[in-house]
Amino acid sequence: MTTSQPVLSLRGMTKRFGTVTAADAIDLDLSRGEVLALLGENGAGKTTLMNMLFGQYTPDSGSVHVWDESGTERLLPPGQPHAAIEARIGMVHQHFTLAENLSVVDNILLGTERLFHLNRNRRAARAKLEALMTHSGLHAPLDARIRDLSVGERQRVEILKALYRDVRILVLDEPTAVLTPQEADGLFVSMRSMVAQGLSVIFISHKLREVLSFSDRIAVLRHGAKVGEMATAEADTHSIIRMMIGEEHDAPERSPGKTGETALRLSGINVAPGRDTGGLLDVSLDLKAGEIVGIAGVSGNGQSALARVISGLVAPSSGSIETATASQTALTPRTALAQGIGRIPEDRHHDGIVAALSVAENLVIERLDDPEVSRAGFLKRSAMAKHAEDLSAAYDVRGPGIHARAALLSGGNIQKLILARVLETHPGVILANQPTRGLDFRAAAEVSRRLIAARDRGAGVILISEDLDEVLSLADRILVMHAGELTETASRDRSAIGQLMAGHAA
């Protein structure tokens, strides 16, 4: 139900950080009952723009206009989150802003009650919330603590939190990143009904499929500027991507490869669940050389435990691990490396690099005792520098130079550094855990291409990803992880795999 009645208008929003212009004179309009999708690569300025709308950042220039119910135009004072909340603008952040030690109802009421009151009237609040849940179709257990909820439930709490304040404009920042396809569909159905009642939505997503099915209009940002806008009805994947990256996007092509001997075999692996991670229940996996095995699933179902077992960071309580050269009950980081397991960790900033060391040092950090790198405990600085120059060029690692601290690289370049370090040694097994998460199209495509190339060279690749589209496009075989169990599926159908991800037998 799109009307021409405006609710929000951003005019000439500009924000500079040092010499970088993160947002450059962006105009954006939103009508009542409209879903506007905001698209762009990482660093295109989407988050900066939304942070300005919410008063988290004060814009260098530009203004935010809002229209209230009666159609009266008002200017939002810059740099004040309070003003945005009062103008009934709500935001569901990509990273949940929930206090995990509090109940659902406390999280929703937070900030809506007077602080210095010795009592609270929660009956009225609860009644309003119950009505809201029925009305929106978004349900959450009100008295449960956030820490006991699934991510899907947390997401609903985030949205209810905004709706409770009677928002008229809702910003959703990558709302489906952590949901199963079914949960995502349910979310869109609920949002659709809210939109039909006059809610306006700004929707940020990387998933073009969702954008095409859910939005009314699409605005594309690139390098901090708005480069295009179109009605969703007139858009298709190709035209959007061309607008986003400014050129034709060539998705990596997967052709069936030639599989060989077993590269890694896990048999009956059990790991007890940890405080923040799921465990593993009798997981077996047979990885052949020359294939990519994709492991799909919503994060937190044991993927981290599996990755840690293969990386040698955790010893399983039972089971065995067999590589091309040895069989054992547990790997250590050292034996994992020695047996040719290359690791691309999930948290690339934290586990993938040592931020305080230079690019050159990070490139050899897994083989410091290699004679090419050191002799008698002394590093060969010039050989390392030459090596780093060569690898940086080959893998297109861009940054302030090989002697700069790795912390100064962008996320995409850190990932290229890790790829260079891992692939250079031609490992027989490559463990890629969320290798493209948070990367833009170009960087993600580059990572995918490298993984396929490694497979074609004869490596066995384990690809753990929350992005089902990525698994579908890269993997030769697909396994689904749920509640610590690994199930192989022959199906390449999204909804069938989605059922498995949600724990329903296919």
Next chain:
Amino acid sequence: MMDILQIFLSDSFWAASLRIATPLIFGVLGALLCERSGVLNLGIEGIFVVGAMMGWLTAYLTGSLWLGVIFAALSGGLFGLFHAVLTVPLGLSQHVSGLGITMFATALMSFSYRTIFPQVSTPPRIEPFRALDVPLLSDLPFLGPVLFQQTAMTWLALLLVALLWWIMDRTALGVAIKAVGDNPDAVNAQGLSVIRLRMGAVVAGSALMALGGAFLTMSAFDAFFFGMVNGRGWICIALVIFASWQPGKALLGALLFGMFDALQVRLQTEAGALIPGQVFLMVPYVLSIVALIIAARKADYPRALLQPWFKGQR
């Protein structure tokens, strides 16, 4: 063996336990409030000294004990404000700032004492709080001496436990403080000020800590000595973990420590000939460490404890 049983049955033992626990109750509540908001306050040991000195000094100069209590809380709050400014808006290391406050406060109080009383051989004394003799109730067997012959400050401590529990559990303010110690982004996104909430909690918490010090000079003793706080602040930091940041359990923890300490004094006199007294002096600390090890495994740390928060930054 019989002797130990007799200790546990005597009302004087339980009265002493509660008396020894009182300064700890104030301290634990203060530390709990600070940490619930996400700020560790290692200034506690120094703030105890501030409370002890300022409370006693005010009472000595004005003759009013309650004015002393108020001044102790105010000066404790002032040092808390110092810690809050350094750690909340400026985001400096909470450990470094807290330890700095402890050293600074301890030294400043000693210096002030020496300056104000340049030539005293025996410390000047005040007339401390006397036991509240509640008519009828204090004549009850057992309960009378244990509960109803304590000073007003012990009652204040117990009252504050209930008040803090009510605030943390039943008011919007308590919810906001718990939220800011768990996820400040959540608080900010809901339009509340992370900075104000945290600074308020640290100042109020520090005022509570100072009351623990004031109890020492104005209720337990009647004068100010150097070194009289003697690690009580640090004990409170440990007790908060034992209490898993809950006021009710904080009371329990403080009482437990008070009990161990009261027990140790009595065991010393009972068995002093056989075992050196120093062994008994260790008892409350050893038992506290054991209790802490058991409780701390399940401790539910505020997730944002020690983490500074800056506006507009993820």
